[in-house]
Amino acid sequence: MPELPDVEVFTRYFNENSKGRKINDLQIKAPEMLKNASSRELRSELPGREFMSAKRHGKYLIAPLSSGNCFILHFGMTGFIRYFEDPDGHTPYEKLKITFESNGCLVFDCRRKLGEIGLAGNIEAFMRQKRLGPDPLAQNFGISDFAAALGGKRGAIKSTLMNQEVLAGIGNIYSDEILFQAGINPEIKTSDLDRSDLETIYNAMIDVLNTAISCNADSDSLPDGYILTRRKKGGTCPKCGEELLKRKVSGRGAFACPRCQKIM
């Protein structure tokens, strides 16, 4: 679930309930999920400090602390956060629990443990270390930046969109949705796309991501014309009714309409 729109929703949720809160304690239940931070460092960094306004870059939630350092969360395939007024609140697979001085707690739940918990000195250093490309929803990210980011890429457009070093935030689900809305076959080589194709994809990308966020990244709330909830066997194209085709693109299951997303 956690692609850009989901993480955007998590980040807003985080800011609604945890921003400005002074941290009292933390329980680390899966130390193996710590990256670039030891339990000791987290323990010395968080308690006594407070969270400032969290930002998102790609699929990462980045929460600056009053110390100047940043608390980092990545959600893997199954992660989410949940706030409880009750400091004893629980979720089924909680891996980190942060309790606040004024009561309440924030739980990071990650069933498959494919996410990560970490610390960073500052956002720029973190992005460089992770080699993250630009965030497609950054204010200054326009069509020419998009074209530049994709320039020189030879693989399938779906793979390029999912490459976090090219663009940060798009995963398997939303790359399918973006290419469906753009009417572009996911297997087309990025280098075979012309400027007008790129504009079509760019516009679809911005629209899909913003639409998903405005729906709280809740798939059931997405517009009828979306493919996202139909990516399963027997799923049909919302535009022409044709059965969607599933194939592997760069090792990931890709759904597309064979009629609406033809190779041009």
Place this chain on the structure above:
DNA sequence: CCTATAGCCTGACGGC
């Protein structure tokens, strides 16, 4: 620069 593969980890689902 790119693809395919395996691995990390755990649950859900379908077939027999």
Place this chain on the structure above:
DNA sequence: TGCCGTCAGGCTATAG
């Protein structure tokens, strides 16, 4: 019902 294989919205490391 139970067992087993396969797959899952992430990412990395490796080999070719």
